[in-house]
Amino acid sequence: MPASLQALIQKRVLFFGGKGGVGKTTCASAMALAGSRAGKRVLLVSTDPAHSTSDIFERKIGPEPVELLPKLHGLEIDGAFESQRYVANVKEHIKGLFGPHILKESYRQIDLAASMPGAEEMALFDRIGALIRGEDDRFDLIIFDTAPTGHTLRLIRMPELMEAWIRALSRSRRAMLGIEQDDATDPVMISLSQRLEHLREFRARLLSPRLCAFVLVMVAERLPIEETARAIAQLQDAGVNIGGLVVNRILPETSPDPFLRARHEQEVVYLDEIDRRFASHLKVRVKQLPSDVHGVKTLEHLASVLVTEKALSS
């Protein structure tokens, strides 16, 4: 099997996930660069509240897409910003539909609800959903650099959960309408149906192996291996396609330094374990670089490692 992530460039949505500090952001950025070099219009989205994409590209990235390189945009999602934007949209939407009294009361209710705990997370989820549904047609490939594993798994389960909620609400509303007014033009029902439609599409894309893949980044150490195994089990349980694994920061095989040699010997054991436990998954090995990755130059090297079919793995 060719050990390369080359084929993933043809997808529409990629997620990069893994334990904190294993190099998710670096790998996601390198993959975004590789995609843009292959002619795709790429959007690199960071969903980790502690954004570090801007550090890699050495420039400021905000909550709206910013062009970083030709055919490569970056975006750092911000919950507070998204929830404000969401609320502003809703207010704009209802502005022409109601009289001033109702509007005033509604605005108060809306502001109140939007300040509840969880509103920011939901607004963030809504934005991610819109991106995955392909709402922004400027991009062919959207790469998500995710927050550490637990947070992301929740996110992936969310469309399902939300769908169940909205469906229950629709049912309740429909039961009521059936008695009071036999009317398919009920604005509440229309709003709920539209939500449901969006959530279905979001979920369908997320679970389509043709359109979407999840890449897990890890290093050859005990804890990342265990976390990766758990993440794979949970992702597969959720029905998400695993695109491959990146085994990052592998030490040089020969070193005059006894400390590094000892580390490497231990690493070999873990690498064997990785090959054994994740046998059915595509794996790319990335060697430890002499310096850390920031700036486009070093990223370019990593990009070519990720998508070149010369087997870096055994």
Place this chain on the structure above:
Amino acid sequence: MSIGKNIRDFFHGAAYGAYERELRLQAAELNDLFLLLCYMEIVGLPNPATLYLLPVYPYLLEQFHQWHRRMGMDRSPLGNLPCC
């Protein structure tokens, strides 16, 4: 014309009058359930869909008003849910 309408109303009332109260009660109950589902967050129950309900709030204001009147409360009983 007016006689025809009266006759129709008479038979309508004779046939459905008894059920109408029942139906109205049932509709009101379903209405209340829907309101509760929408305003869960405000009475302290977490609702993951709150944000998606914001666009329908203005449509529910009238219903909410009807509810607290029906429950015999002149003004909104929920301080954080303003009504009248």
